[in-house]
Amino acid sequence: MTQISEIAVIGLGAIGWGAALSLLEEGFIVYGVDKNSEKLERFAEQKGEACTTAAEAVKNVKIAAVYVVDDAQTEEVLFGETGALTTASEGTLFILSSTIPPSSATQFSERLIEAGMLVLDAPVSGGPALALRGELAVLVSGSTAALEIADPVFHAISSRVHHIGEEPGQASKIKMLNQMLTDIHVAATAEAMTLATEIGVDLGTMYKVINNSTGSSWAFDVRGEKLIRKDFKPRAPINNVTKDLGIAEREANKAGLNLPLTSAAYQLFTRASENGLGQEDGIAVAKLLTDSAETVDSEEPQSKESSWSLFSKNTSK
Amino acid sequence: MTQISEIAVIGLGAIGWGAALSLLEEGFIVYGVDKNSEKLERFAEQKGEACTTAAEAVKNVKIAAVYVVDDAQTEEVLFGETGALTTASEGTLFILSSTIPPSSATQFSERLIEAGMLVLDAPVSGGPALALRGELAVLVSGSTAALEIADPVFHAISSRVHHIGEEPGQASKIKMLNQMLTDIHVAATAEAMTLATEIGVDLGTMYKVINNSTGSSWAFDVRGEKLIRKDFKPRAPINNVTKDLGIAEREANKAGLNLPLTSAAYQLFTRASENGLGQEDGIAVAKLLTDSAETVDSEEPQSKESSWSLFSKNTSK
Numbered sequence: 001m002t003q004i005s006e007i008a009v010i011g012l013g014a015i016g017w018g019a020a021l022s023l024l025e026e027g028f029i030v031y032g033v034d035k036n037s038e039k040l041e042r043f044a045e046q047k048g049e050a051c052t053t054a055a056e057a058v059k060n061v062k063i064a065a066v067y068v069v070d071d072a073q074t075e076e077v078l079f080g081e082t083g084a085l086t087t088a089s090e091g092t093l094f095i096l097s098s099t100i101p102p103s104s105a106t107q108f109s110e111r112l113i114e115a116g117m118l119v120l121d122a123p124v125s126g127g128p129a130l131a132l133r134g135e136l137a138v139l140v141s142g143s144t145a146a147l148e149i150a151d152p153v154f155h156a157i158s159s160r161v162h163h164i165g166e167e168p169g170q171a172s173k174i175k176m177l178n179q180m181l182t183d184i185h186v187a188a189t190a191e192a193m194t195l196a197t198e199i200g201v202d203l204g205t206m207y208k209v210i211n212n213s214t215g216s217s218w219a220f221d222v223r224g225e226k227l228i229r230k231d232f233k234p235r236a237p238i239n240n241v242t243k244d245l246g247i248a249e250r251e252a253n254k255a256g257l258n259l260p261l262t263s264a265a266y267q268l269f270t271r272a273s274e275n276g277l278g279q280e281d282g283i284a285v286a287k288l289l290t291d292s293a294e295t296v297d298s299e300e301p302q303s304k305e306s307s308w309s310l311f312s313k314n315t316s317k
Numbered sequence: 318m319t320q321i322s323e324i325a326v327i328g329l330g331a332i333g334w335g336a337a338l339s340l341l342e343e344g345f346i347v348y349g350v351d352k353n354s355e356k357l358e359r360f361a362e363q364k365g366e367a368c369t370t371a372a373e374a375v376k377n378v379k380i381a382a383v384y385v386v387d388d389a390q391t392e393e394v395l396f397g398e399t400g401a402l403t404t405a406s407e408g409t410l411f412i413l414s415s416t417i418p419p420s421s422a423t424q425f426s427e428r429l430i431e432a433g434m435l436v437l438d439a440p441v442s443g444g445p446a447l448a449l450r451g452e453l454a455v456l457v458s459g460s461t462a463a464l465e466i467a468d469p470v471f472h473a474i475s476s477r478v479h480h481i482g483e484e485p486g487q488a489s490k491i492k493m494l495n496q497m498l499t500d501i502h503v504a505a506t507a508e509a510m511t512l513a514t515e516i517g518v519d520l521g522t523m524y525k526v527i528n529n530s531t532g533s534s535w536a537f538d539v540r541g542e543k544l545i546r547k548d549f550k551p552r553a554p555i556n557n558v559t560k561d562l563g564i565a566e567r568e569a570n571k572a573g574l575n576l577p578l579t580s581a582a583y584q585l586f587t588r589a590s591e592n593g594l595g596q597e598d599g600i601a602v603a604k605l606l607t608d609s610a611e612t613v614d615s616e617e618p619q620s621k622e623s624s625w626s627l628f629s630k631n632t633s634k
Binding site: 038100103106125139162164165174177178179180181183185186187188189191195196198200202214215216217219220222251256258260261262263265267289290313 | 511
């Protein structure tokens with residue numbers, strides 16, 4: 001078995017940059033692609049091979065990882081005029097790690113397979129910091145053969161790879177469903193703790209009791225604790241939550257489903273984003289809830305201070 | 318310390334009946350109160366002391382447990398013409414275990430304390446079967462002195478007593494918040510699994526991955542598993558869920574809060590109840606979601622069969 005030692009990394013954004021540097025550190029020759037020339041210069045300084053098009057990068061390799069931001073960019077870097085498919089040799093393995101709707105992941109995978117390529121559907125969890133440390137969590141679906149080829153790559157970028165089946169698209173779907181539940185639970189935690197504060201419940205006692213009861217969730221445990229500490233540094237910023245829930249909302253609509261909690265959560269986080277909370281952690285929706293009776297029908301942006309004042313009252317008892 | 322061996326049990330409904338029998342079994346003399354004469358006859362057959370009014374029962378005892386169904390009944394059995402306060406001697410301990418809003422629990426407690434009584438706010442979890450086995454879970458707030466007096470009573474009716482503070486009302490509040498989170502999570506689980514089924518995700522794989530990820534919750538673990546098995550025997554029937562969420566919704570409104578996920582869950586479970594699912598487990602809202610695109614703006618009751626057909630497809634892969 002020949003060990004793959006050359007790889008194209010398409011998209012050097014938050015996640016792609018960290019993945020590319022982790023791969024360089026592990027001794028890979030990395031062909032990095034980005035539209036941003038400044039970023040390419042910085043990449044060259046790190047001893048990366050800077051490429052302005054996917055076509056240029058992919059002609060050198062048998063494996064390419066894609067970390068662009070949406071469907072349109074994925075379409076362009078794979079199937080566009082200067083896209084990867086114009087130069088990729090047959091059997092090249094594409095690792096699709098962009099945050100795209102599962103239905104898109106499925107379609108892109110099918111088109112790549114039709115074109116004679118190998119594909120892994122490999123959505124990642126974790127932010128830029130984890131990417132730089134090579135500690136992304138990766139959920140993968142695709143053939144076992146493809147997974148074996150990708151093994152040294154995942155070893156470089158990830159501390160946790162979870163293979164969930166042969167069919168590309170499954171990983172993106174389950175990732176979407178996991179995000180949807182996480183985000184609803186975060187909003188529910190914000191609602192419960194906001195109501196608790198208003199009716200004079202000690203949040204510490206509530207936290208302990210509920211964490212050991214039927215109301216418990218990962219979100220309540222981890223993000224509820226952040227809310228009690230008033231720590232809004234993003235574990236996942238509201239702008240990402242909005243993007244994730246938007247994907248779930250559209251996939252549900254496509255399937256002819258009306259999912260009222262998913263919709264309510266999507267609207268709540270969207271409103272939080274519009275009210276200037278986009279860069280804060282998801283649990284910061286609590287700031288919006290305290291003033292919600294007054295602002296629910298209003299378009300005016302809120303004062304963070306006024307909406308925030310509530311949590312000065314009872315959290316530190 | 319004199320061990321209390323006589324007790325009044327006011328309300329011999331689903332929970333009160335089980336509690337009263339558990340107390341008889343432990344050797345208590347139990348004065349049982351109910352409006353239903355047939356129930357009183359059955360109680361006498363069990364060697365209970367049957368009383369038609371709270372006044373009659375409470376004059377014999379220093380401790381009384383209340384298991385009636387709502388605010389109005391609680392008002393009546395405590396403060397009404399033939400209520401407990403007409404005969405209760407000073408320092409009688411009242412254990413309030415009816416499912417009432419926390420604000421009511423607080424107010425009733427205050428009025429009892431003003432009247433020279435002792436009070437424990439002691440909402441219970443668990444259905445009739447657990448009540449009969451003496452295995453209710455009880456969350457208690459109230460003075461340590463009152464808790465000590467009540468100790469043999471809780472020992473008889475409960476396998477788990479969790480004391481969370483001196484102030485009556487705290488237990489009811491935290492119980493309400495726990496129910497609110499549980500119910501939202503149950504609805505979220507139903508939404509995620511319904512969407513999963515529609516987009517062709519294997520529920521078993523999804524269950525395993527999410528149970529170990531950020532989307533996990535008690536509800537997803539326990540009720541999601543029921544949904545996969547299509548087991549709708551009520552752990553908590555939708556009619557109870559609707560009652561619990563209604564209390565949370567009204568307490569939020571009283572506090573001037575608009576909690577969109579709580580409202581969405583309340584509406585969803587109410588709709589499920591209206592569509593004939595009231596006696597099924599909360600997770601049965603999934604049956605409603607599959608047809609929700611068509612029925613969301615309609616008042617027509619749904620056919621259970623048609624809404625249910627979805628889950629024949631992918632759950633048993």
